[in-house]
Amino acid sequence: TQLLEQSPQFLSIQEGENLTVYCNSSSVFSSLQWYRQEPGEGPVLLVTVVTGGEVKKLKRLTFQFGDARKDSSLHITAAQPGDTGLYLCAGAERTASKLTFGTGTRLQVTL
Amino acid sequence: DTEVTQTPKHLVMGMTNKKSLKCEQHMGHRAMYWYKQKAKKPPELMFVYSYEKLSINESVPSRFSPECPNSSLLNLHLHALQPEDSALYLCASSFRTSGAKYQETQYFGPGTRLLVL
Numbered sequence: 001t002q003l004l005e006q007s008p009q010f011l012s013i014q015e016g017e018n019l020t021v022y023c024n025s026s027s028v029f030s031s032l033q034w035y036r037q038e039p040g041e042g043p044v045l046l047v048t049v050v051t052g053g054e055v056k057k058l059k060r061l062t063f064q065f066g067d068a069r070k071d072s073s074l075h076i077t078a079a080q081p082g083d084t085g086l087y088l089c090a091g092a093e094r095t096a097s098k099l100t101f102g103t104g105t106r107l108q109v110t111l
Numbered sequence: 112d113t114e115v116t117q118t119p120k121h122l123v124m125g126m127t128n129k130k131s132l133k134c135e136q137h138m139g140h141r142a143m144y145w146y147k148q149k150a151k152k153p154p155e156l157m158f159v160y161s162y163e164k165l166s167i168n169e170s171v172p173s174r175f176s177p178e179c180p181n182s183s184l185l186n187l188h189l190h191a192l193q194p195e196d197s198a199l200y201l202c203a204s205s206f207r208t209s210g211a212k213y214q215e216t217q218y219f220g221p222g223t224r225l226l227v228l
Contacts, residue, residue, distance in 0.1 A: 007162035031212040035219070042201050043154070045113070051210040088153055092215040097146075097208035098167060099217060101153035 004091055004102035011077055012024055012108040021074045021087055021105045029091035032072050033099070037086040046074075079109045113138060115220035117202050123226045126192060132223050134185040134202030142208040143185040144217065145177060146201040154201055160185060161208050194228045200222050 002023045013019055023032070031050045035043035047056050049065035049072060056063045060083075062075040072089055089102040115136045124130050134143065141162050146154035159167035160179040174196075176188040185202055199222045206214035 030209075031214055031215050040199065040222070040224060042115075042117075042203075042222045045216065045218060048213055048216045062167055084153075086205055090217070091213075092209065097142075098159060098162070099215075104151075104153050106151070 003088045004089055004100050005064070006089060006102040008105060010106045010108075012110070013060075015036070015080055015109055015111050018111075019076050019079060019107070021107075023073065023074075023089035023102050024071045025091060025100070026070065026094060027091065028069050029100075030069070031092045031093040032065060032069075033048065033092075034074055035074070035088045035090065036083075037088060038084075040049050042049045043088055076107075079107075081111060083107060084109050093099045112224050113218050115204055115218050117200075117220035117223050119223060120221070121224050121226075123228065124189065124192065125228055126194075126214055128192075129168075129188070129190045132187040132200055132202075132225075134187075134204075134220055135183055136204040136218070137183055138204065138206075138218070139182075139203035140206050140218075141182060142205045143179060144203040144205075145185070146174075146203065147196075148199045148201055148222070158187075159208060166208065187211065189225075192225075194227050197225055197227045 034046040037043040052067045054065045060077045087105045092098040143160045145157040158177045178186040182218045202220040203217040205217045
């Protein structure tokens with residue numbers, strides 16, 4: 001069974017702080033997605049990264065794909081309460097025809 | 112448009128009922144997926160359809176029966192469910208299941224929250 005470990009599992013911070021979430025595996029992925037999910041709703045796609053070493057920015061969110069395409073990170077600058085949610089990474093292996101989901105990071109941003 | 116729609120939003124059913132969940136996308140995607148998600152856990156894959164054919168069944172009990180009538184629609188038929196089947200059921204779609212990198216990206220619907228009494 002392929003595993004994607006995310007850390008930390010839970011993070012509670014105040015508005016304005018910065019944070020980084022990590023997603024690590026021993027497997028090589030052809031692409032990796034990051035999603036944010038709110039309670040009772042479906043995961044919303046934030047980004048797809050496909051090239052080793054790739055960095056993508058989405059407003060205050062910065063995503064990086066590891067050089068070997070085995071790991072990824074999500075950095076949030078100046079967190080806001082609207083960033084609260086469950087963050088999931090998910091890797092696609094070329095021949096697997098399905099995603100391997102990370103264990104999830106629950107972020108809570110308070111005023 | 113990257114929208115996947117699911118109906119109903121909420122469903123309460125008894126263990127003897129028969130019900131169906133519906134999923135629809137009009138993005139031209141040829142891969143569609145059913146997931147089950149328990150609270151505070153990542154989604155668990157149930158079924159994968161590729162070009163309207165079932166390609167993956169993750170050893171799901173037969174009380175769950177998927178159906179893909181055409182390339183835009185995906186159904187999940189439910190019969191004789193158990194209370195432990197209560198969960199959020201998510202549908203997703205992608206251009207293809209694998210191959211070209213961005214084509215693997217899955218887009219999720221809002222989910223159906225199912226409660227089995």
